[in-house]
Amino acid sequence: MTERLSEETRDTLLDPLLKTGWEVTQGRDAIQKTFQFNNFVDAFGWMTRVAIWAEKWDHHPEWSNVYKTVEVTLTTHDVDGLSPLDIKLARKMDGLAG
Numbered sequence: 001m002t003e004r005l006s007e008e009t010r011d012t013l014l015d016p017l018l019k020t021g022w023e024v025t026q027g028r029d030a031i032q033k034t035f036q037f038n039n040f041v042d043a044f045g046w047m048t049r050v051a052i053w054a055e056k057w058d059h060h061p062e063w064s065n066v067y068k069t070v071e072v073t074l075t076t077h078d079v080d081g082l083s084p085l086d087i088k089l090a091r092k093m094d095g096l097a098g
């Protein structure tokens with residue numbers, strides 16, 4: 001079972017993600033980002049690829065898709081806050097989005 005990000009490592013791990021458009025969610029220990037794609041098929045294809053990693057890592061996003069936009073929130077429900085798994089999945093999402 002994972003643990004919440006420690007205060008010592010939190011900023012170091014979050015800073016690179018904040019530079020790629022992730023934001024800390026107001027009122028929740030979570031991060032969020034809106035991904036824009038060229039069209040619905042690209043958006044859904046990206047979601048499909050992310051889903052495979054989410055299932056492999058047993059760590060799943062909270063997300064919604066409208067046409068070519070995907071809004072994503074990441075947090076770890078088991079610890080009610082951010083964990084290294086959220087950092088890992090956010091990095092993977094950025095990587096797969098190109």
Ligand SMILES: C[C@H](O)[C@H](O)[C@H]1CNC2=NC(N)=NC(=O)C2=N1
Nearest residue numbers: 058059060061075076077078079
């Ligand atoms: C039983 C199952 O392993 C757990 O519910 C996993 C599934 N995916 C998860 N995803 C996220 N975001 N947080 C969790 O705590 C979590 N827990």
